[in-house]
Amino acid sequence: MTQKRNSLLFLSDILQEIEGIESYVAMGKQEFLQNETIQRATFYRLQTIGEAVNKLPDELKAKYPDTPWRDIVAFRNLLVHRYWRIDLNVVWAIMDSDEDSIIQLKPVVQELIKELSS
Template identity: 30%
Template sequence: MKRGRLIQDYLADIFDVSQKAIKVVEGVAYADFEKNDEKIFAVIRALEIIGDAVKHIPDSLRAEYPQIPWRAIAGMRDKLIHDYFGINILRIWNTVQKEVPELLEVIKQMLENKSISEIQLRL
């Protein structure tokens, strides 16, 4: 029988995908990024996954980490999924350059928090 996913599983997803998104743009200038469909698609997909994963983090835990813009992350995911022709590539670039590394640091702290590892989320 398949076990339900834990909150820690979603945090690990966010952590792993954030690292991958950062790696995609490592050493890349914006002028090159905006012309590279593969990199754009990879970063957009990463942001979609991150946005989906944050929707599984309970409000009670989100409240303990107000420095993370939880709703904005989920909202960006919705925009990327449903309004894909209206995507602003510069916004995607700025997100992966500034906001994703900041998110990564906080998610790392959350994963190291023993009390979070004991919280279970069953789907």
């Protein structure tokens, strides 16, 4: 018998993966571009985030309409289904840009975790 996961578990997964990505960003762009292990780990983390976001109910995501939920899932699909088209500079920008970084998702996820935990 399979057990259905709840939103709090998916949000915890997202938070954990964002924190892992933060550790890669701290190593710097050059390390990311030269280290295939970090690249592949990043791809996995981004895939996990996208899959977990996809599993969140629409009502929950609607509380944060400015969060690019659809883009996060779309990028996950690109990583999985069009992996040969991945540009490492684009991945780095997703990790480290000031405005559109996946790390900007962290406070939203933390707030949702707080909401669901109370």
